[in-house]
């Protein structure tokens with residue numbers, strides 16, 4: 001160790017260079033971080049070429065992910081808190097599960113799953129609030145070799161049903177209700193509604209979280225607390241091949257249907273563990289807090305798998321950062337003496353609006369490092385995080401990555417010189433490139449499409465149920481490299497600045513939303529003939545959702561209909577997809593071949609009506625004048 005941080009900038013550069021020059025040596029060495037049943041003798045085995053496309057890591061190794069997160073810590077840290085749970089309501093008591101307790105709970109849960117007939121390779125959907133049992137459910141699946149598919153608790157019954165149907169889950173794990181910001185989330189009710197839509201569901205396992213009365217359907221619904229009574233706290237961990245799938249996580253893309261991103265067991269776990277250790281310079285038993293939801297990849301990698309593989313005390317927060325007061329997040333930091341905080345720019349921007357008072361009212365002396373994830377962090381929010389929250393003492397780790405990448409890809413390490421708004425440099429093993437629109441590699445200072453030129457262990461392995469979609473989505477446009485869908489700029493120091501998505505995906509409050517998904521929901525409404533959705537800059541959410549809607553003939557535009565359409569989208573997808581603005585448009589700008597010109601719609605939504613560019617290829621240029629005149633601002 002040199003100085004305050006474990007890896008200094010010169011060591012970082014040397015390690016990165018070695019990871020590219022000798023990938024086999026580097027990765028086989030790193031693989032020793034994991035506890036293998038059969039240690040691997042091979043590292044990466046991959047090709048991004050169409051004729052020989054495959055991605056495998058450590059393929060001859062075997063291990064169990066849950067055993068890596070639990071069993072191997074029992075000898076050294078059985079009594080250390082593994083999960084520290086902070087409830088939504090600060091008046092309620094926090095819960096602590098030691099590694100020994102988490103191990104026992106996971107074994108019991110795993111035995112219940114087995115009792116319900118679940119086993120290796122089965123897909124189990126998890127639709128849970130942020131309570132420790134959610135993490136236990138993930139680990140229990142991993143223990144028996146079942147593939148979990150977590151659906152964010154804010155998604156609608158329709159979205160839940162669609163995801164269960166896509167991966168053929170017959171078992172759903174949920175809770176009676178969740179709590180968030182003083183409100184109740186009716187999870188079991190949504191699950192029941194989803195079961196009406198998707199008839200492949202055979203069993204709903206219900207964890208009692210709030211104690212609310214919920215209807216239970218005999219023969220289908222099972223209370224977890226009843227099923228677990230008397231069940232053994234020992235359950236052997238299923239030996240899994242390195243490449244066996246660990247989980248599916250649905251994420252939005254450019255097309256209407258979300259895709260089931262599939263992750264491996266060993267490569268994924270190694271990536272989550274290594275990045276968590278190195279980027280956060282983590283030192284157990286200090287308290288580490290990733291304030292995401294388990295429903296997103298950030299929760300998978302940095303609340304559950306990475307931290308637990310590293311023997312961390314990981315804080316799990318049921319609530320929201322600004323309830324009951326705008327000091328809540330900082331009060332939680334003080335209450336649990338949090339050393340590392342990892343959150344999203346959207347939360348920071350919302351809290352920033354409340355002024356410095358609610359922050360200064362707390363100590364935050366325990367904080368050592370501050371992380372950011374999910375969207376570009378604007379320099380103003382970065383400075384506030386650094387100067388006010390961290391009082392100039394804590395490095396800001398702006399981590400760029402994606403559901404598909406499993407973990408951090410471009411990120412600072414503590415101790416490096418930082419620039420507000422830049423995710424800085426690639427992590428070990430990551431080889432970013434910038435390409436122009438024709439696929440030519442740009443060198444030096446440049447801006448272009450961000451691609452990754454080689455495989456890394458945490459890379460996704462496929463799209464569930466669709467053999468060609470993985471290749472087609474990520475490797476078709478620019479042959480031989482992984483296309484991220486993001487744009488980036490590289491400065492004179494080689495630092496990367498992520499500029500945002502270059503495809504039809506928008507990033508709302510750090511959550512990915514496909515414009516096509518929102519459009520599909522809108523056109524299902526009986527009054528809607530056509531819809532086009534684009535993103536626009538939003539001062540708290542980063543991007544907001546702007547929908548242009550053409551109504552069916554004879555339907556009258558009104559504010560009531562606008563509200564109706566917003567509710568409709570909430571019901572179809574979930575609150576995160578609610579349009580911020582709906583503009584009724586008699587026509588949409590189309591080329592003569594009928595293609596909607598989104599570039600123009602984006603400009604209008606952004607308020608840049610002066611420079612609409614060339615509209616001469618439009619079938620009916622008059623449409624644009626109407627759109628500009630009736631812009632919703």
Ligand code: PRX
Nearest residue numbers: 373374375376398399400401402403498512
């Ligand atoms: O556009 C990038 C943005 O979020 C996208 C990935 O979203 P998702 O798969 O939901 O994963 C979110 C958690 C990693 C990326 O394509 N993004 C994520 N982190 C950053 C970011 N944009 C800029 N800076 C970041 N640090």
